Amino acid sequence: GAPQDLAGRHVVVSAGGTREPIDPVRFIGNRSSGIQGYALAKVAAARGAKVTLVAANTSLPDPAGAAVVRVGSALEMRTAVLEAAASADAVVMAAAVADFRPVTSATSKIKKREGEDTLPIELVKNPDILAELVLRRTPGQVIAGFAAETDDVLEHGRAKLARKGCDLLVVNQVGEDLTFGAPDNAGVVLSASGPEREIPRGSKEALAAVVWDEIAALLG
Numbered sequence: 001g002a003p004q005d006l007a008g009r010h011v012v013v014s015a016g017g018t019r020e021p022i023d024p025v026r027f028i029g030n031r032s033s034g035i036q037g038y039a040l041a042k043v044a045a046a047r048g049a050k051v052t053l054v055a056a057n058t059s060l061p062d063p064a065g066a067a068v069v070r071v072g073s074a075l076e077m078r079t080a081v082l083e084a085a086a087s088a089d090a091v092v093m094a095a096a097v098a099d100f101r102p103v104t105s106a107t108s109k110i111k112k113r114e115g116e117d118t119l120p121i122e123l124v125k126n127p128d129i130l131a132e133l134v135l136r137r138t139p140g141q142v143i144a145g146f147a148a149e150t151d152d153v154l155e156h157g158r159a160k161l162a163r164k165g166c167d168l169l170v171v172n173q174v175g176e177d178l179t180f181g182a183p184d185n186a187g188v189v190l191s192a193s194g195p196e197r198e199i200p201r202g203s204k205e206a207l208a209a210v211v212w213d214e215i216a217a218l219l220g
């Protein structure tokens with residue numbers, strides 16, 4: 001069986017992609033499948049952790065041993081993650097959280113209008129949950145994020161790790177047919193306190209195992 005190096009630990013993982021409502025039937029979404037976050041939850045549970053999985057718009061079976069909290073929008077994810085994080089030893093933000101949401105969500109379905117060929121939708125920035133977790137960090141708590149980049153992956157990743165103030169940041173390259181919805185992934189784990197660790201292309205479970213190795217080492 002797996003090492004029980006997370007026994008007695010409570011960990012929180014976010015997964016999936018948020019949907020930001022435009023009206024009752026429409027949303028702004030993204031291509032995240034949730035597979036990487038679910039793999040993180042599954043691996044942590046197998047290694048003995050108590051796992052809270054905050055899942056946004058996924059259609060995957062609940063991972064064995066994880067308590068699943070379902071959310072839709074970034075604001076819902078913020079509430080669920082911050083609540084669960086208050087009692088957590090580690091938090092991994094694997095979800096793709098929308099950076100912006102429509103300023104208002106129409107209460108009834110938006111209709112096409114005669115003579116109007118454009119429909120402006122004004123967006124407002126969502127709170128950065130990862131940055132907020134860092135501000136509210138409890139003593140000894142480990143906080144990790146993911147960063148999907150399409151170019152200059154390492155440079156953007158290093159800058160983001162410094163800006164967000166988290167302990168670990170997993171960076172990976174994304175594109176039309178890389179990573180999203182795929183069973184495999186590759187990346188580099190950036191650490192605020194240790195060396196960078198390259199993870200060759202392999203299963204999302206294998207990448208999850210490396211992330212938990214790093215987190216277990218930081219938890220001591």
Ligand code: C5P
Pocket residue numbers: 074093094095096097098099126127128129130131144145146147148160
């Ligand atoms: O800045 P960027 O969106 O690339 O950062 C990615 C990381 O930040 C991910 O771990 C994601 O879950 C987290 N994030 C967040 N709240 C946001 C946007 C991103 O927690 N509003």
